[in-house]
Amino acid sequence: MEQQGLTEHELSAWRTSIRMMELLRTRIEQQLQASSGLSNADYTVLSVLSEAPEGRLRAYELSQETGWEKSRLHHQLTRMLKRDLIARERCGSRGIDVVLTEKGLAAIKEAAPGHAQEVRRLFIDRLTPEELDQMAGIAGTILDHLQADERASHTEVPA
């Protein structure tokens, strides 16, 4: 069925790629959930915040760092606020910062070594250095286009 518009070769490449993506993120998330109760998305937000100066960022900076659009980011941050992994703090007259809490910092500190080990085991160590560079280049190309596409769809002015 799916062939419509794709050659057999393209279809095969796509299916292998999407199945790898699905299974890899599932497995990475299973390890995270089991060891620390964090989802992949929780981990992404905590790791971005933990590397920001003073553990704080504006929401639009988080959106840029994660590549998520506004509504997805909002739902994710709401879930994390309820669990005290992050907090919102007014920052002068400029607006609201998203801030890493002590609980959030403790959670990522606890999760990080096991997560890195799983990333190495399931992804990094499976590839030669050359393949890893190829993968990063390909992923960057696709990601740039996805993010540009997302920005374009959100700045369209309704008629």
Place this chain on the structure above:
Amino acid sequence: MEQQGLTEHELSAWRTSIRMMELLRTRIEQQLQASSGLSNADYTVLSVLSEAPEGRLRAYELSQETGWEKSRLHHQLTRMLKRDLIARERCGSRGIDVVLTEKGLAAIKEAAPGHAQEVRRLFIDRLTPEELDQMAGIAGTILDHLQADERASHTEVPA
């Protein structure tokens, strides 16, 4: 935080890769949901069944084709049974087949052209033929290991 056990270079390659994977599957699923109400997982099951002889497979064959372990497949099939996209049918004394229903066939026929177009737009057309082959090779390598790893963890005999 995440650096523990990964070099800066490895970490950067991983982050670009996982963000691409997250955003790509989200976008592909958004198009599917909006046009046909199907998830990526629904689409995978329907496309595998639609290509099987008589539109039917044993559950273990579906598991092999999708790369999902038993519990994930079971939950997915239960959801699809409730929506009449698939049915279970006893097949002689050999056990139970999973069968594509008329509704399931109609759903994938309706979804396939738009899905293929989105896969082309967001993935295939972003890459050179050489990059597409590199991506498929890398994905296959990682997927083989993930599936072998999954089989091993499910055949461990408890002490």
